[in-house]
Amino acid sequence: MEYSITAKEFQQFRTLIYDESGISLSDQKTSLLASRLSKRLRDLNLGTFSEYYATVMEDQTREEFTRLLDLISTNKTAFFREPKHFDFLRERILPELNTTKQIRIWSSACSTGEEPYTIAMTLYEGVQNPERWDFKILASDLSTRVLAKAAAGTYDEDRFREVPPDIVQRYFLRGRGDQTGFFKVKPHLASAITFRRLNLMDDRFPIKNPLDLIFCRNVMIYFDRPTQQTLVNKFHHYLRPGGYLFIGHSESLQWVTHPFKSLAPTIYQKER
Ligand SMILES: C[S@@+](CC[C@H](N)C(=O)[O-])C[C@H]1O[C@@H](n2cnc3c(N)ncnc32)[C@H](O)[C@@H]1O
Known part of the structure; x- marks a missing residue:
């Protein structure tokens, strides 16, 4: 009823x-x-x-x-969702940072974790000696329920249908016994990520060092224009000069005033 x-x-x-x-x-x-x-x-x-x-x-x-x-709220997400962003990260952003070998990323509406784990896999796959790099990913969401699932890092095997089997094998452990049919993220991948409950409506975020990249995908669509505008301007503040912002493929910043340069329909860059 x-x-x-x-x-x-x-x-x-x-x-x-x-x-x-x-x-x-x-x-x-x-x-x-x-x-x-x-x-x-x-x-x-x-x-x-x-x-x-x-x-x-x-x-x-x-x-x-x-x-x-x-x-x-809608928590729909997937591993390697909207894959062009991960190609851009691997092909364009990682080579730029090869000298310092340090990258700071924020997955700002991470839902059940598929997005930050995909970012981490892209980083590990995209550089020659990942152990020499300093990868740090902050993954946050408003919902404590999705964050708990994200931090647990255990997924039904159906979730990996679009992920190449060798990648799954490198980064996830196959469950046995009562865990059959599930995969759990390996500790070395998980260690790059810090999960935290953060509300995108907050005035400030606990981020000390400038970020190289912010993912804010498929959440702004639920916000009205003034809220989107305030938010993207906050993101601008937390990015380093030349840092990037990715938004969802069905989203646009066309109607809001912001200081970013548009590189592609859903990829924005802070001026250098
Ligand atoms: C559709 S999911 C997007 C997941 C992922 N970014 C992706 O594109 O696959 C949207 C997420 O935004 C979160 N969300 C909604 N309002 C929020 C807010 N004010 N602050 C932080 N997260 C929020 C929801 O809890 C949900 O997990």
């Missing part, structure tokens, strides 16, 4: 979600919101969306709020 939501209730949730995550829900998303939250209302034995709203607001631990965001 799906609960029905009143216009007032939808407005309450919409404001709460926007204020906290930047995710902007149009009126057309009313039934989507209702269907995504209905199961939660049932599990909590609640009768109306107003009761659920009160539950979220009264929860001092904010766990229910995190759960709400998990239910409404």
Whole structure:
């Protein structure tokens, strides 16, 4: 059974979600919101969306709020998704850094981890002596649920359908016994990545050294234009001169004011 939501209730949730995550829900998303939250209302034995709203607001631990965001946000991702970005990283960015052999990357809406692990595999595959390089990847997301999965680094073998078997073998361990059908990331790949909960709406991020590259893919599509504009200008601040920003293939910065140079439809560079 799906609960029905009143216009007032939808407005309450919409404001709460926007204020906290930047995710902007149009009126057309009313039934989507209702269907995504209905199961939660049932599990909590609640009768109306107003009761659920009160539950979220009264929860001092904010766990229910995190759960709400998990239910409404889309976490779809894949290994080597939108592969042109990884080609660009290997062919253009890595050769530029061959003298210092140091690279700092932020996967800023990393979902369940496929993106940062793909970045790490691209780095290991893309240089001659990876042990002489200093690779550091910060992988963050708003959702604690997806971050827990990302940090665990265990994936169903179906997730690797598009990944060449020799790559899987180099970077993942095949599960046995009750782990049959699963692969777990090898420690040397995982050690390049730090997972952290960060909200892209925050004014500041805990990043001390300028970054070479930021991935912000397939999340800005849920933000309105003013939110996108604030965000890309924050990214500009955290990049080194000449650093790069990758956005999702269905996204564009065409309608926002920003200081980046556009190199390709979804690849931007900070001036040198
Ligand atoms: C569709 S996934 C994209 C995953 C990956 N970047 C990719 O392209 O495959 C979008 C992610 O953005 C996260 N997200 C939504 N709002 C966010 C915010 N305000 N701050 C950080 N992450 C957010 C969601 O939790 C979700 O995991």
